[in-house]
Amino acid sequence: MSKRSIPRRGVWAVIKRQFRLMVALMRDHRVPIWMRAIPLIGFVYLISPIELLPDVALLPFGILDDLVVIILCLTLFMALVPREIVEDHLSWLDAADITIDDLQDVRRLPPRRGKD
Numbered sequence: 001m002s003k004r005s006i007p008r009r010g011v012w013a014v015i016k017r018q019f020r021l022m023v024a025l026m027r028d029h030r031v032p033i034w035m036r037a038i039p040l041i042g043f044v045y046l047i048s049p050i051e052l053l054p055d056v057a058l059l060p061f062g063i064l065d066d067l068v069v070i071i072l073c074l075t076l077f078m079a080l081v082p083r084e085i086v087e088d089h090l091s092w093l094d095a096a097d098i099t100i101d102d103l104q105d106v107r108r109l110p111p112r113r114g115k116d
Contacts, residue, residue, distance in 0.1 A: 017093060022074065024089045025081055035080050042073030 026036050046066055078086070 020093055021086070021089055022077075024093070025077075025085065028085060028089070030085050031081055035077060038073050038077040038080070042070045045069050045073075 022039065025031055026039065046069070
């Protein structure tokens with residue numbers, strides 16, 4: 001398996017790409033339902049009033065445990081999804097990014113003049 005060459009991008013572009021990949025994988029019927037439940041469990045923990053470390057008492061550490069749970073759930077999800085499915089979605093995302101970048105580089109053409 002060859003290494004995928006990833007162009008240099010900003011942090012927000014990488015986060016946006018990973019978010020789009022996660023949404024695409026969550027919608028894909030080839031990914032088993034039990035795998036799709038893993039990120040949802042992390043999200044439920046995030047909005048749940050039950051916490052390992054209370055946010056109010058240990059402000060920086062209370063928020064840190066939420067972050068750790070979300071990162072663990074998302075990492076576990078990405079590790080369990082079959083690589084072929086991830087590669088398929090990455091190729092579509094790369095193609096979409098190239099198309100959008102190309103369209104942004106195109107300059108507006110002058111209006112066509114009709115032959116009278």
